[in-house]
Every structure is written in structure tokens, then in C-alpha cells.
Amino acid sequence: MPLMTSWVASANDADHPFPLNNLPYGVFSIGDGEPRCGVAIGDSILDITEAEAQGLIQLTDTPLFDVPFWNELMEEGPAVWAALRERLIALLSEGAEERDKVEPLLVERADAEMHMPFAVSEYTDFYAGRHHATNVGTMFRGAENALPPNWLHIPIGYNGRASSVVVSGTDVRRPWGQLKGPNDDRPRWAPCARFDIELEMGAIVGTPSDGPITVQEADDNIFGYVLLNDWSARDIQAWEYQPLGPFQAKATATTISPWIVTKAALEPFRTDTPEREVELLDHLKDCGPMLYDIDLAVTLAPEGKGESTIARTNYNEMYYSAAQQLAHHATAGGPMNTGDLLGSGTISGATKESRGSLLELSWGGKEPITLETGEERSFVEDGDTLTLKGAARGDGYAIGFGDCVGRVLPALDDPFAR
Amino acid sequence: MPLMTSWVASANDADHPFPLNNLPYGVFSIGDGEPRCGVAIGDSILDITEAEAQGLIQLTDTPLFDVPFWNELMEEGPAVWAALRERLIALLSEGAEERDKVEPLLVERADAEMHMPFAVSEYTDFYAGRHHATNVGTMFRGAENALPPNWLHIPIGYNGRASSVVVSGTDVRRPWGQLKGPNDDRPRWAPCARFDIELEMGAIVGTPSDGPITVQEADDNIFGYVLLNDWSARDIQAWEYQPLGPFQAKATATTISPWIVTKAALEPFRTDTPEREVELLDHLKDCGPMLYDIDLAVTLAPEGKGESTIARTNYNEMYYSAAQQLAHHATAGGPMNTGDLLGSGTISGATKESRGSLLELSWGGKEPITLETGEERSFVEDGDTLTLKGAARGDGYAIGFGDCVGRVLPALDDPFAR
Structure with a gap:
């Protein structure tokens, strides 16, 4: 599989850890803000909690990302995991139709403090x-x-x-x-x-x-x-x-x-x-x-x-x-x-x-x-x-x-x- | 310490496991009802979730027993633990003033199904x-x-x-x-x-x-x-x-x-x-x-x-x-x-x-x-x-x-x- 290109330019560098092919899930905060769910893309983080709140991402009848951990998505199983990944790729790919709605939801990764990405059960x-x-x-x-x-x-x-x-x-x-x-x-x-x-x-x-x-x-x-x-x-x-x-x-x-x-x-x-x-x-x-x-x-x-x-x-x-x-x-x-x-x-x-x-x-x-x-x-x-x-x-x-x-x-x- | 007597007569038997001196905490349900917090007294269980809802027990500003486990009380620490015990003894002792309010909240222990009394962390x-x-x-x-x-x-x-x-x-x-x-x-x-x-x-x-x-x-x-x-x-x-x-x-x-x-x-x-x-x-x-x-x-x-x-x-x-x-x-x-x-x-x-x-x-x-x-x-x-x-x-x-x-x-x- 080759590099999948994104309109987030930093993500297209061959050595970058977070290209569109990756899309790893974390929990971040900016300044004194509350921790929220995010996806790393290039040098940015897409605020998933906000993207869901705005209706850009809707996977289930009830919200999955109104909590500062990824367990609620994890519990949903492989079909919903695949649906989120597909949706994220659609939103972040080069030429994505909804780029204008997504771009305001990006924050600089360098400004973010990272938190535990999930609640550890055992x-x-x-x-x-x-x-x-x-x-x-x-x-x-x-x-x-x-x-x-x-x-x-x-x-x-x-x-x-x-x-x-x-x-x-x-x-x-x-x-x-x-x-x-x-x-x-x-x-x-x-x-x-x-x-x-x-x-x-x-x-x-x-x-x-x-x-x-x-x-x-x-x-x-x-x-x-x-x-x-x-x-x-x-x-x-x-x-x-x-x-x-x-x-x-x-x-x-x-x-x-x-x-x-x-x-x-x-x-x-x-x-x-x-x-x-x-x-x-x-x-x-x-x-x-x-x-x-x-x-x-x-x-x-x-x-x-x-x-x-x-x-x-x-x-x-x-x-x-x-x-x-x-x-x-x-x-x-x-x-x-x-x-x-x-x-x-x-x-x-x-x-x-x-x-x-x-x-x-x-x-x-x-x-x-x-x-x-x-x-x-x-x-x-x-x-x-x-x-x-x-x-x-x-x-x-x-x-x-x-x-x-x-x-x-x-x-x-x-x-x-x- | 001698037996503390209760108006719940079965609790006063010298061999009974649940006299007023004991007051152990569990989670029970009756029939198809939801599990709720209860205290064993003699052959009965006092419905603590309901007692709190009715204002008979009020230990903190927010409810502790609107969940089917005792962890919220456990988290409060020894002063609140002591306050609950004191209040329960006052409500269940021989001659208690509020007996008429408490008695309707007793259920037969024989009719109850018991559940995990607390959520095990580790x-x-x-x-x-x-x-x-x-x-x-x-x-x-x-x-x-x-x-x-x-x-x-x-x-x-x-x-x-x-x-x-x-x-x-x-x-x-x-x-x-x-x-x-x-x-x-x-x-x-x-x-x-x-x-x-x-x-x-x-x-x-x-x-x-x-x-x-x-x-x-x-x-x-x-x-x-x-x-x-x-x-x-x-x-x-x-x-x-x-x-x-x-x-x-x-x-x-x-x-x-x-x-x-x-x-x-x-x-x-x-x-x-x-x-x-x-x-x-x-x-x-x-x-x-x-x-x-x-x-x-x-x-x-x-x-x-x-x-x-x-x-x-x-x-x-x-x-x-x-x-x-x-x-x-x-x-x-x-x-x-x-x-x-x-x-x-x-x-x-x-x-x-x-x-x-x-x-x-x-x-x-x-x-x-x-x-x-x-x-x-x-x-x-x-x-x-x-x-x-x-x-x-x-x-x-x-x-x-x-x-x-x-x-x-x-x-x-x-x-x-x-």
C-alpha cells in the first residue's frame, strides 16, 4: 500500500509518523481546556469530540466521544471501527468535499497535552x-x-x-x-x-x-x-x-x-x-x-x-x-x-x-x-x-x-x- | 458490647447473623426490579436507595445510593461511613421515632436476589x-x-x-x-x-x-x-x-x-x-x-x-x-x-x-x-x-x-x- 495523501500537507511527508494511512486515536487538551478525543493527522489533531458534536461524525444513535477516552468506540466492535476509519479517510483525503467544515476542527499537535487514551480495565x-x-x-x-x-x-x-x-x-x-x-x-x-x-x-x-x-x-x-x-x-x-x-x-x-x-x-x-x-x-x-x-x-x-x-x-x-x-x-x-x-x-x-x-x-x-x-x-x-x-x-x-x-x-x- | 435491640424483631435473636450490631451492606433486587442498595436487618432488608430518595438518609449533597453498588459511599471515607451507621442505628433501634417511615421500606430477605455489592476495581x-x-x-x-x-x-x-x-x-x-x-x-x-x-x-x-x-x-x-x-x-x-x-x-x-x-x-x-x-x-x-x-x-x-x-x-x-x-x-x-x-x-x-x-x-x-x-x-x-x-x-x-x-x-x- 502506498502513501494515502491528505489535504493536511504535513501528513504527506514520507517520514512523518502520522500520515493518512495511520490515523491513531488519543485524548488531548489545549491550555486549561477539558481533555477530548482526537485523531493525529500530520502535525495536527482533529478534534473528534467536536466533530461528533457538529454532526460530521455519527456512528451510532448515542454519542461515543463525549467522554475523554476511547472505550465507548472500542466496545462497539469491528464494524463501527471500520466505519470511523472510512469516514476519517473521507474527511481528510486530498480533495475531500467537506474540508471547509473539518479544517476549523484541527489544532496544532505541538500545543496539545496528551492524556491516557483509554481507561485501562485490567x-x-x-x-x-x-x-x-x-x-x-x-x-x-x-x-x-x-x-x-x-x-x-x-x-x-x-x-x-x-x-x-x-x-x-x-x-x-x-x-x-x-x-x-x-x-x-x-x-x-x-x-x-x-x-x-x-x-x-x-x-x-x-x-x-x-x-x-x-x-x-x-x-x-x-x-x-x-x-x-x-x-x-x-x-x-x-x-x-x-x-x-x-x-x-x-x-x-x-x-x-x-x-x-x-x-x-x-x-x-x-x-x-x-x-x-x-x-x-x-x-x-x-x-x-x-x-x-x-x-x-x-x-x-x-x-x-x-x-x-x-x-x-x-x-x-x-x-x-x-x-x-x-x-x-x-x-x-x-x-x-x-x-x-x-x-x-x-x-x-x-x-x-x-x-x-x-x-x-x-x-x-x-x-x-x-x-x-x-x-x-x-x-x-x-x-x-x-x-x-x-x-x-x-x-x-x-x-x-x-x-x-x-x-x-x-x-x-x-x-x-x- | 451486648446485643443492640431493634424493632425488627427477628434481628434480636442471639444467633441471627444480622442483628442491629451488624448492618451489612448489599445490593438486592425483588422479582424483575432493578438492583438497589440495601442493609440487612434480621430477616429483612432496608431499601437504602429508596430511603435516600425519600430523604430519610442524607449524607452528602449528591445522592450516594442511586447506583447499584456501594462504591460511592466507600469513596467518601470514615466520617461518612460513621454517619451512615449512626443514622441506621437511630432508624432501626427499638423505640425509633421514625419507625413508621422506615417500616414500609423493609423487604423480606427471602424474596431478594443478591448482586455484587460493589464494583471491584482490582x-x-x-x-x-x-x-x-x-x-x-x-x-x-x-x-x-x-x-x-x-x-x-x-x-x-x-x-x-x-x-x-x-x-x-x-x-x-x-x-x-x-x-x-x-x-x-x-x-x-x-x-x-x-x-x-x-x-x-x-x-x-x-x-x-x-x-x-x-x-x-x-x-x-x-x-x-x-x-x-x-x-x-x-x-x-x-x-x-x-x-x-x-x-x-x-x-x-x-x-x-x-x-x-x-x-x-x-x-x-x-x-x-x-x-x-x-x-x-x-x-x-x-x-x-x-x-x-x-x-x-x-x-x-x-x-x-x-x-x-x-x-x-x-x-x-x-x-x-x-x-x-x-x-x-x-x-x-x-x-x-x-x-x-x-x-x-x-x-x-x-x-x-x-x-x-x-x-x-x-x-x-x-x-x-x-x-x-x-x-x-x-x-x-x-x-x-x-x-x-x-x-x-x-x-x-x-x-x-x-x-x-x-x-x-x-x-x-x-x-x-x-
């Missing part, structure tokens, strides 16, 4: 990148036992904490926690000293389900994708995670990029999952190309300094697709709801430069990485800004995600010393 | 009963390594799935899942063969928090308690839970009792946690008696047959209180919200008869229990009805919870054979 994080699981397993259990016995048979996941999900740009405070290092006789209460990132994609459930669903049904139910940084306190995690999994190590924050990139925009970039070492059980088998060819990168900028790219990888490195994760998630019969967020798991490639966490990049702190500014990093330091970037590259256009940014603030003074 | 399950952790640890890792190294230092917990929480009376469908038994070469897709219960208490967060809180603050933020059965698929759990904890094994259903028993009603029954084997870090230390003396029992009734009591224990067997769990939950800085539900973990006593799961009662299926009807049970069978019961015993009165009931339906035919 958040689940997976562990479905093979290179990441192998790297972490090798560090903790040795190369012989790197992958747990179940790893090649099910997408391992754990429930996370929806209340901790924040939008790009939100500062992240280094947490305190209970931890016990190799030199400690006893556990102690201390600020996290091994604070880390995880480069992930997040899949957002649109259509709800109630009971087991096929991988194809799961794929149909997914509304779109975001970049996702699952901040991780490695020292807290090491002490707490046996036997029931990570808990407070993952409860500080999970940052997502501000724009939901729809499945429709990503359709031309579908790719196959990697070859299977062992055959999956029927209910988890691929039913077509289920991953996406999306270039990903992580940058780190120390306070007041320029950014260094510390990792480059691609979403097609995952072993399990989001649809397979969602199908597995529904097997035991519990409902999956509109607004459920599924983290892919850390995305690492085969090479050292393609590892999606500092834990892997610095090999547990034993091999610090050197930034372009000359500083070394084993884990995240106070004042560092971490940014995830993602884009699918088409024929003369790109599908960008908008950066997923978080700056780390120093830990509070001991919150209990009072 | 659900967390802990593993904070020492006998249970020791039993399970002994079965899986041997007596020498029964308790994980962190167990005596933090209340171990994992995030569960809020969408799976259902009210007492909801049938529970035996799940399918991926499992691999000791005699299996490969994992397979099959109905769960080791379906189990977990006898727990659930603590409900009322006042939200955003950042670390003390144990005392956590206790202040708790609104009330319910009985909680965390249905568990042991064979699915055994295959999936390493390294990131239980996932689909706990996703089928978690049943709660229909009435929220308030902290105020339980106040006379506070007891200390057990003696500490190792000192807790300061931020998790007890700040007073933090558990409650609540007798608990589990009954099992095979289809069409009478019930047998299979376990009797007490909430005071817990090692960590709900307040300590909530304080730990908040350490890493993530928000805790109104409607968050915290499962205590399985409550087992020291004796065989006081174990709160069939896994422990039948010692992993090796020692099936015999019911009063003569049948044996290692795990739950199709058609079995499992009931949790709980009551605190005061001086001439009881504080009951209302039964927490679930009947197990057979697994569906293979949901993917289509």
Missing part, C-alpha cells in the same frame, strides 16, 4: 519474547535451564496493576521497597537500586469476550496497539518473586505511548511468528501472520544531556502474538473486557544491541553500557529520561506510535521516617 | 496464612523448605483478575486448560481434574491512596470484609505457575459473600496477629490488634445430597492482617483505589480438620476425605455445592457474613472442537 504482562526469556533465564538459572519447561507451550503471563498505567510524559518516581541483596543478612527497606525499563508493545482489547475464544477471535477482538514501558525494580523483584511472581517490583508505573495505533493501520505490516521449536496445541496455533514488522528503539538521556540509542529491535522478534496471548488469557473462562491491556513482554533480539532492558544490556550490571555522552549505565539513574520509539515502514510512508517517554525522579526521603 | 490475592503456606510448601518442596525465604518478612501476594469475581450463588463452570501431569510426555488441553476451593476473607479498600501508607493508614482505609472463595485449578496451576505465578488457574471465578460486613461491626472482635518468628521491618509492624476473631467453616454438598462440614477454622489464624497486606501493596507507589479487593490467602489452622482447601484436606489427593454421606472427595466434583460460612460471636449476638455459595457445573464440551 493490565496483564506477558513474558513472550524468547531472547529476553533466554537472557534472563541464563542469568538467573544458567544456560542449561534458561527457558522454563512450559515456555514453548504457553505464553506465560501474570496479572499486573491497571492503576499503575500512565501516559507518556508522566514522571516516574524511583520506588522504595523491601529487598535483600547478596551481601545482606536480612531484608531491608530501601530505595530501589536496580531500576529498569522493559521495551514492550501493548495490545488493547476492544470487543469483550466471556469464555474461551479462538486465536482468530482474539485477533478480531484486539482494537489496537501502543508502545509500553514496564518499569521494573529488579532488586525488589529478586526478593519477592518466588513463589507467586512479581508484585511490587512492577507496581510503580507502566508508561504507554499516547496514541492508539489501530489494527487497520498496521494491517500491511503483518508478519509470521518465528518457527516453532515444538508444535503448539491446536487452540494456540497461529491462524495467519499474527505479528507486525515494527522497528523499535530505546533512547536514554541523562539529565540535561543528549539522548543515546541504547537498543534497537523489532516487534517481529516475539515468539507469541498478542492474539495468542489473549486466547490463552481467556481459556479458563474469565471475562476479557474492553480496555484490557496486554503487555507483550520485553522485546529483545538475538544481538547484544537489540536487548530491550538494561538488565540484559548490562548483563545484570556486570557489563555497564557506555552512552554517547561517555557516561556508563547499568540501570536507570535519577534524572534519566527513557524513551521508546516505534514505527512500521511502508512504501513511501511510516506508521509511527508517538514516543513513550518517562523521566525518573529521585526516591522520596523515607516515607515512613515521620 | 483484585489481589495473598498467601498470608502460615499453616496453608507450610502445608503447600511441604507438599511441593518438602518440610525443610516449606516456607520461602521471604515469607516471614513480607505478605506475599499476586495480582488476580477482577473480572472473575462473582457474587455468592453464581454457578462456577469447571475450566479447561493446558496441563501436564506426572505421567504426560507433553502438555495437553483438557478439563481441569483437580478443581479446588480456597477459604479466604476479602478486605475491601474504601479510601483511595497514592503512594506508601503506614499500616495504621491502611487499616483506616479499609471499608469492610466479605468471605471469599478463590476457586483454583491445581493441575493448571502446577504447569503454569513457574516462574511468574498463578494465572489461568485462578481466572475462572472468585466467589464473594453478598454482604459487606463493615469494620465498625467487627471492631469488638479485634485480635492480635500470631507471635512473630522474626521481627518485621518497621513499616509492616502491627500497630494494634489487626485481625478478627471470626469462626469460619466450609461445607460440601454433593448434587442432591446434604452438606458435610469439611473444615472449621478462624480468621485469627492469619499471619498478616489485611492492613499489613494493603500497606505492603502500596509500598512501590502505585495507587490503591476504592473497590480494590484483597484476598487474605487460604486460612488453615494447625489441625487437619482446619485446612481451608481440598489440596490440603486430601493432602494433594493422596488422602481423600470422607463426607457424612459416605462419598469420598480429593477435589471438587461436578454438581458439588461449596459453601463458606463465617460469624463473629459476641455477648448474646453474632455478626454473620451470609453464606458464600458456589455450585460447580461440568466442563463444557471442548470449546474448540467446532
Whole structure:
């Protein structure tokens, strides 16, 4: 598919993240105004709440965009999702008849503050990148036992904490926690000293389900994708995670990029999952190309300094697709709801430069990485800004995600010393 | 504290679960009517939604009970919680002046269908009963390594799935899942063969928090308690839970009792946690008696047959209180919200008869229990009805919870054979 041209001139640049082919959904505000729904097009945002109020967009009998989140559209299902996309393309294409009505509803993206694009119902994080699981397993259990016995048979996941999900740009405070290092006789209460990132994609459930669903049904139910940084306190995690999994190590924050990139925009970039070492059980088998060819990168900028790219990888490195994760998630019969967020798991490639966490990049702190500014990093330091970037590259256009940014603030003074 | 007498005569029976001292909060409907908020008093329910509509109860400028859940009151905090309790006692006490206005708002509890009493924001399950952790640890890792190294230092917990929480009376469908038994070469897709219960208490967060809180603050933020059965698929759990904890094994259903028993009603029954084997870090230390003396029992009734009591224990067997769990939950800085539900973990006593799961009662299926009807049970069978019961015993009165009931339906035919 080639670039679709728009009368919004900035959207026609081959490198622009938000051409007409993309049309990602977000929630924005200008100045002291209320947050409202918007679609990114080039350097602008189309005010969808206003477009609906003026009758330019009418998808259902009752309004969908009079609330500052996209859940009401997400709940409507694929036919209404397609109708909105078709309507937006008609309104924003080169030569659109209604341009004069639409143009007054554009605002400068540079002036906008972005908010959470949807209300997160529940958040689940997976562990479905093979290179990441192998790297972490090798560090903790040795190369012989790197992958747990179940790893090649099910997408391992754990429930996370929806209340901790924040939008790009939100500062992240280094947490305190209970931890016990190799030199400690006893556990102690201390600020996290091994604070880390995880480069992930997040899949957002649109259509709800109630009971087991096929991988194809799961794929149909997914509304779109975001970049996702699952901040991780490695020292807290090491002490707490046996036997029931990570808990407070993952409860500080999970940052997502501000724009939901729809499945429709990503359709031309579908790719196959990697070859299977062992055959999956029927209910988890691929039913077509289920991953996406999306270039990903992580940058780190120390306070007041320029950014260094510390990792480059691609979403097609995952072993399990989001649809397979969602199908597995529904097997035991519990409902999956509109607004459920599924983290892919850390995305690492085969090479050292393609590892999606500092834990892997610095090999547990034993091999610090050197930034372009000359500083070394084993884990995240106070004042560092971490940014995830993602884009699918088409024929003369790109599908960008908008950066997923978080700056780390120093830990509070001991919150209990009072 | 003695029995407080009410003009609702049935509430004055020393064994009645719902005397004036209790006043638990639920959501009920009659016939085809809409669900509404109600307070149990004796054999009746006082229609709180209607009482507020008629101006008999007015706590805030805007209505709190025009919705079929108690979250709006829960959000208001302890002063408003106390004001409601005081007002209800004034309206329902022996000799109440406004009895003639209140009496028409009573309905027969026997005629009511009960619904979820609150909207669950997020659900967390802990593993904070020492006998249970020791039993399970002994079965899986041997007596020498029964308790994980962190167990005596933090209340171990994992995030569960809020969408799976259902009210007492909801049938529970035996799940399918991926499992691999000791005699299996490969994992397979099959109905769960080791379906189990977990006898727990659930603590409900009322006042939200955003950042670390003390144990005392956590206790202040708790609104009330319910009985909680965390249905568990042991064979699915055994295959999936390493390294990131239980996932689909706990996703089928978690049943709660229909009435929220308030902290105020339980106040006379506070007891200390057990003696500490190792000192807790300061931020998790007890700040007073933090558990409650609540007798608990589990009954099992095979289809069409009478019930047998299979376990009797007490909430005071817990090692960590709900307040300590909530304080730990908040350490890493993530928000805790109104409607968050915290499962205590399985409550087992020291004796065989006081174990709160069939896994422990039948010692992993090796020692099936015999019911009063003569049948044996290692795990739950199709058609079995499992009931949790709980009551605190005061001086001439009881504080009951209302039964927490679930009947197990057979697994569906293979949901993917289509």
C-alpha cells in the first residue's frame, strides 16, 4: 500500500509518523481546556469530540466521544471501527468535499497535552519474547535451564496493576521497597537500586469476550496497539518473586505511548511468528501472520544531556502474538473486557544491541553500557529520561506510535521516617 | 458490647447473623426490579436507595445510593461511613421515632436476589496464612523448605483478575486448560481434574491512596470484609505457575459473600496477629490488634445430597492482617483505589480438620476425605455445592457474613472442537 495523501500537507511527508494511512486515536487538551478525543493527522489533531458534536461524525444513535477516552468506540466492535476509519479517510483525503467544515476542527499537535487514551480495565504482562526469556533465564538459572519447561507451550503471563498505567510524559518516581541483596543478612527497606525499563508493545482489547475464544477471535477482538514501558525494580523483584511472581517490583508505573495505533493501520505490516521449536496445541496455533514488522528503539538521556540509542529491535522478534496471548488469557473462562491491556513482554533480539532492558544490556550490571555522552549505565539513574520509539515502514510512508517517554525522579526521603 | 435491640424483631435473636450490631451492606433486587442498595436487618432488608430518595438518609449533597453498588459511599471515607451507621442505628433501634417511615421500606430477605455489592476495581490475592503456606510448601518442596525465604518478612501476594469475581450463588463452570501431569510426555488441553476451593476473607479498600501508607493508614482505609472463595485449578496451576505465578488457574471465578460486613461491626472482635518468628521491618509492624476473631467453616454438598462440614477454622489464624497486606501493596507507589479487593490467602489452622482447601484436606489427593454421606472427595466434583460460612460471636449476638455459595457445573464440551 502506498502513501494515502491528505489535504493536511504535513501528513504527506514520507517520514512523518502520522500520515493518512495511520490515523491513531488519543485524548488531548489545549491550555486549561477539558481533555477530548482526537485523531493525529500530520502535525495536527482533529478534534473528534467536536466533530461528533457538529454532526460530521455519527456512528451510532448515542454519542461515543463525549467522554475523554476511547472505550465507548472500542466496545462497539469491528464494524463501527471500520466505519470511523472510512469516514476519517473521507474527511481528510486530498480533495475531500467537506474540508471547509473539518479544517476549523484541527489544532496544532505541538500545543496539545496528551492524556491516557483509554481507561485501562485490567493490565496483564506477558513474558513472550524468547531472547529476553533466554537472557534472563541464563542469568538467573544458567544456560542449561534458561527457558522454563512450559515456555514453548504457553505464553506465560501474570496479572499486573491497571492503576499503575500512565501516559507518556508522566514522571516516574524511583520506588522504595523491601529487598535483600547478596551481601545482606536480612531484608531491608530501601530505595530501589536496580531500576529498569522493559521495551514492550501493548495490545488493547476492544470487543469483550466471556469464555474461551479462538486465536482468530482474539485477533478480531484486539482494537489496537501502543508502545509500553514496564518499569521494573529488579532488586525488589529478586526478593519477592518466588513463589507467586512479581508484585511490587512492577507496581510503580507502566508508561504507554499516547496514541492508539489501530489494527487497520498496521494491517500491511503483518508478519509470521518465528518457527516453532515444538508444535503448539491446536487452540494456540497461529491462524495467519499474527505479528507486525515494527522497528523499535530505546533512547536514554541523562539529565540535561543528549539522548543515546541504547537498543534497537523489532516487534517481529516475539515468539507469541498478542492474539495468542489473549486466547490463552481467556481459556479458563474469565471475562476479557474492553480496555484490557496486554503487555507483550520485553522485546529483545538475538544481538547484544537489540536487548530491550538494561538488565540484559548490562548483563545484570556486570557489563555497564557506555552512552554517547561517555557516561556508563547499568540501570536507570535519577534524572534519566527513557524513551521508546516505534514505527512500521511502508512504501513511501511510516506508521509511527508517538514516543513513550518517562523521566525518573529521585526516591522520596523515607516515607515512613515521620 | 451486648446485643443492640431493634424493632425488627427477628434481628434480636442471639444467633441471627444480622442483628442491629451488624448492618451489612448489599445490593438486592425483588422479582424483575432493578438492583438497589440495601442493609440487612434480621430477616429483612432496608431499601437504602429508596430511603435516600425519600430523604430519610442524607449524607452528602449528591445522592450516594442511586447506583447499584456501594462504591460511592466507600469513596467518601470514615466520617461518612460513621454517619451512615449512626443514622441506621437511630432508624432501626427499638423505640425509633421514625419507625413508621422506615417500616414500609423493609423487604423480606427471602424474596431478594443478591448482586455484587460493589464494583471491584482490582483484585489481589495473598498467601498470608502460615499453616496453608507450610502445608503447600511441604507438599511441593518438602518440610525443610516449606516456607520461602521471604515469607516471614513480607505478605506475599499476586495480582488476580477482577473480572472473575462473582457474587455468592453464581454457578462456577469447571475450566479447561493446558496441563501436564506426572505421567504426560507433553502438555495437553483438557478439563481441569483437580478443581479446588480456597477459604479466604476479602478486605475491601474504601479510601483511595497514592503512594506508601503506614499500616495504621491502611487499616483506616479499609471499608469492610466479605468471605471469599478463590476457586483454583491445581493441575493448571502446577504447569503454569513457574516462574511468574498463578494465572489461568485462578481466572475462572472468585466467589464473594453478598454482604459487606463493615469494620465498625467487627471492631469488638479485634485480635492480635500470631507471635512473630522474626521481627518485621518497621513499616509492616502491627500497630494494634489487626485481625478478627471470626469462626469460619466450609461445607460440601454433593448434587442432591446434604452438606458435610469439611473444615472449621478462624480468621485469627492469619499471619498478616489485611492492613499489613494493603500497606505492603502500596509500598512501590502505585495507587490503591476504592473497590480494590484483597484476598487474605487460604486460612488453615494447625489441625487437619482446619485446612481451608481440598489440596490440603486430601493432602494433594493422596488422602481423600470422607463426607457424612459416605462419598469420598480429593477435589471438587461436578454438581458439588461449596459453601463458606463465617460469624463473629459476641455477648448474646453474632455478626454473620451470609453464606458464600458456589455450585460447580461440568466442563463444557471442548470449546474448540467446532
